[in-house]
Amino acid sequence: xxxxxxxxxxxxxxxxxxxxxxxxxxxxxxxxxxxxxxxxxxxxxxxxxxxxxxxxxxxxxxxxxxxxxxxxxxxxxxxxxxxxxxxxxxxxxxxxxxxxxxxxxxxxxxxxxxxxxxxxxxxxxxxxxxxxxxxxxxxxxxxxxxxxxxxxxxxxxxxxxxxxxxxxxxxxxxxxxxxxxxxxxxxxxxxxxxxxxxxxxxxxxxxxxxxxxxxxxxxxxxxxxxxxxxxxx
Amino acid sequence: xxxxxxxxxxxxxxxxxxxxxxxxxxxxxxxxxxxxxxxxxxxxxxxxxxxxxxxxxxxxxxxxxxxxxxxxxxxxxxxxxxxxxxxxxxxxxxxxxxxxxxxxxxxxxxxxxxxxxxxxxxxxxxxxxxxxxxxxxxxxxxxxxxxxxxxxxxxxxxxxxxxxxxxxxxxxxxxxxxxxxxxxxxxxxxxxxxxxxxxxxxxxxxxxxxxxxxxxxxxxxxxxxxxxxxxxx
DNA sequence: GTAATAAATTGATATATGTCAATTTATTTA
DNA sequence: TAAATAAATTGACATATATCAATTTATTAC
Numbered sequence: 047x048x049x050x051x052x053x054x055x056x057x058x059x060x061x062x063x064x065x066x067x068x069x070x071x072x073x074x075x076x077x078x079x080x081x082x083x084x085x086x087x088x089x090x091x092x093x094x095x096x097x098x099x100x101x102x103x104x105x106x107x108x109x110x111x112x113x114x115x116x117x118x119x120x121x122x123x124x125x126x127x128x129x130x131x132x133x134x135x136x137x138x139x140x141x142x143x144x145x146x147x148x149x150x151x152x153x154x155x156x157x158x159x160x161x162x163x164x165x166x167x168x169x170x171x172x173x174x175x176x177x178x179x180x181x182x183x184x185x186x187x188x189x190x191x192x193x194x195x196x197x198x199x200x201x202x203x204x205x206x207x208x209x210x211x212x213x214x215x216x217x218x219x220x221x222x223x224x225x226x227x228x229x230x231x232x233x234x235x236x237x238x239x240x241x242x243x244x245x246x247x248x249x250x251x252x253x254x255x256x257x258x259x260x261x262x263x264x265x266x267x268x269x270x271x272x273x274x275x276x277x278x279x
Numbered sequence: 280x281x282x283x284x285x286x287x288x289x290x291x292x293x294x295x296x297x298x299x300x301x302x303x304x305x306x307x308x309x310x311x312x313x314x315x316x317x318x319x320x321x322x323x324x325x326x327x328x329x330x331x332x333x334x335x336x337x338x339x340x341x342x343x344x345x346x347x348x349x350x351x352x353x354x355x356x357x358x359x360x361x362x363x364x365x366x367x368x369x370x371x372x373x374x375x376x377x378x379x380x381x382x383x384x385x386x387x388x389x390x391x392x393x394x395x396x397x398x399x400x401x402x403x404x405x406x407x408x409x410x411x412x413x414x415x416x417x418x419x420x421x422x423x424x425x426x427x428x429x430x431x432x433x434x435x436x437x438x439x440x441x442x443x444x445x446x447x448x449x450x451x452x453x454x455x456x457x458x459x460x461x462x463x464x465x466x467x468x469x470x471x472x473x474x475x476x477x478x479x480x481x482x483x484x485x486x487x488x489x490x491x492x493x494x495x496x497x498x499x500x501x502x503x504x505x506x507x508x509x510x511x512x
Numbered sequence: 513g514t515a516a517t518a519a520a521t522t523g524a525t526a527t528a529t530g531t532c533a534a535t536t537t538a539t540t541t542a
Numbered sequence: 543t544a545a546a547t548a549a550a551t552t553g554a555c556a557t558a559t560a561t562c563a564a565t566t567t568a569t570t571a572c
Contacts, residue, residue: 118429138421141414147425174404181374181414188371188421192380195424196351198432199471202558230520238432240560245521435528463550473530478551 058083063108064159065134067183070176075169082162088112088152095135097149103160105135110156111218111227115235116148124198125236127190128153128218128228134183140167153227198238201276206237207247208275211257215266223265291316296341297392298367300416303409308402315395321345321385328368330382336393338368343389344451344460348468349381357431358469360423361386361451361461367416373400386460431471434509439470440480441508444490448499456498 058064058080059073071079085108088094095105097117107129114135115125126148129135139145140163170177197209210233214224228236234244251257256272258265266272291297291313292306304312318341321327328338330350340362347368348358359381362368372378373396403410430442443466448455461469467477484490489505491498499505 116425116429118433120433122433124428124432138418138425140418141411142418142422147422171407177410178374184417185371185373185375188424189375189380191421191424191428192349192371195357195428195431196349198428199357200351200353200355241519242521242561243559246559249521474549475531475551476529479529482551 063106063132063157065106065132067134067176067179068106070179071169071173075173075176078165078169079161082165084160086158086160088156088158090152090154090156092152094150094152094156094158095146095148097146099146101137101139101144101146101163103163104140104166105150106159106161107131107133107135108157108159110152110158111154112150112152112156113228113232114148114150123149123235124238125232126194127187128214130218134180136180136184197276203237203239203243203247204250204275205278206239207233207244207251208272210236211251211266212269212272212276215269222267222269223263226259226262226264296339296365296390298339298365300367300409300412301339303412304402304406308406308409311398311402312394315398316392318390318392321389321391323385323387323389325385327383327385327389327391328379328381330379332379334370334372334377334379334396336396337373337399338383339392339394340364340366340368341390341392343385343391344387345383345385345389346461346465347381347383356382356468357471358465359427360420361447363451367413369413369417436470436472436476436480437483437508438511439472440466440477440484441505443469444484444499445502445505445509448502455500455502456496459492459495459497 058068058076068076068079083103088110094112109131112129113125114127114129115123117123129150135150137147139147144163170180197206201209213236214228215222218224230244230248231241233248234241237244237247239247248257248259251272252259254271256266256268256275258267291301291309301309301312316336321343327345342364345362346358347360347362348356350356362383368383370380372380377396403413430439434442446469447457447461451457463477463481464474466481467474470477470480472480481490481492484505485492487504489499489501489508491500
């Protein structure tokens with residue numbers, strides 16, 4: 047039972063798990079967050095937030111891993127990004143209609159802090175550097191969506207899958223060998239293609255020696271070749 | 280000569296052409312904007328702002344029409360939206376790296392105000408409701424990109440073209456008959472397909488009586504059928 | 513550990529879409 | 543107005559990609 051709560055910090059002051067963003071708060075503000083947040087642990091596969099519902103809180107991922115995705119037509123989804131500790135998750139709903147415009151589902155057991163939206167906005171109003179850092183964070187998310195829109199609409203399958211793998215390498219795992227948390231289907235949802243096509247592209251990559259896949263581990267063997275495939279499209 | 284400057288207001292106070300956003304400024308702030316803005320007229324086809332360059336100003340479209348687009352791989356572009364009077368154009372560069380992350384090109388002769396970025400940010404810091412309206416505006420742009428990402432990656436050509444036409448109808452011209460400012464190539468760039476495919480899809484729409492195209496005018500004859508095609512994908 | 517279920521893989525096939533080359537139509541330039 | 547250029551259109555064809563059905567492999571439940 048102790049182990050269970052190990053990574054679920056009970057107070058914000060001195061917390062090592064919170065998003066960088068919150069480092070810009072002073073102790074008073076942090077105590078206010080503390081008094082208006084709840085920490086929840088999710089099992090892998092559970093829905094952390096659901097597109098379309100009312101946004102009452104913003105999120106901070108303390109531990110674990112999750113996928114953030116848009117639910118589209120006919121039950122299909124597009125994964126926008128993988129969220130990891132200690133990412134902050136706000137979204138365009140905060141200042142538009144106060145709804146969630148994407149869903150987030152845990153890929154691993156995860157600990158997440160839910161911070162009251164009104165309190166968050168109140169602090170934002172009172173703390174300039176916090177507000178600017180929030181905007182910077184939001185803007186970078188937008189840039190990654192721009193990038194995604196381009197590569198998903200202008201490249202063909204090998205280029206899209208290469209970009210997906212490079213994204214995982216560069217931004218999520220930051221090493222060539224990573225435990226394969228994502229299913230083939232989820233790799234397909236990151237790359238805007240069918241599950242079967244994802245399998246076939248990966249098979250090609252493996253055949254050409256760019257990749258090693260065993261059990262639940264994937265290893266990028268030839269990063270430069272992947273980068274070239276990404277460039278060529 | 281008088282005619283030339285008709286739609287290029289020289290002062291911000293009392294200006295009817297500026298973005299809604301600026302209505303939240305008081306006279307003092309408006310005078311500050313006034314002293315730090317320049318107004319420029321562009322001919323159709325001219326580049327108003329270029330992706331990759333430094334962002335020194337934010338924009339407000341006084342008159343005319345323009346396309347806002349991402350420059351992608353191999354010279355290809357994806358049009359994100361059409362901008363019309365009196366749209367504000369900021370973008371994710373303001374609070375990230377102060378660069379332009381999309382290009383804007385005039386479709387019609389246009390009058391545009393360039394407002395100094397540092398002054399804009401300064402006013403933003405001092406005026407809460409202005410800041411929140413800016414965030415709302417930005418957030419709605421982000422939502423439209425989410426929407427675009429979904430429809431461009433999950434629908435096939437007829438659905439994508441239908442969405443493009445419905446977008447023009449609902450949000451830009453707001454009437455079934457509109458002068459066709461966009462070339463077939465630009466309709467293709469809005470719908471993530473080749474020029475030839477755009478032509479073929481439009482031909483089908485015309486053959487089925489959904490559309491009338493003559494000279495430089497396009498008329499949507501069957502809005503409901505287009506909406507159905509949009510839904511079916 | 514076995515059965516049941518879910519995920520991954522495969523090849524065959526159908527379909528969507530892009531590319532190419534030729535032609536027509538529209539627009540600009542001289 | 544004619545010539546030159548650009549844009550739109552077309553059909554034939556190649557290619558990319560999805561879908562389907564069958565099979566294998568992995569995972570979960572009992």
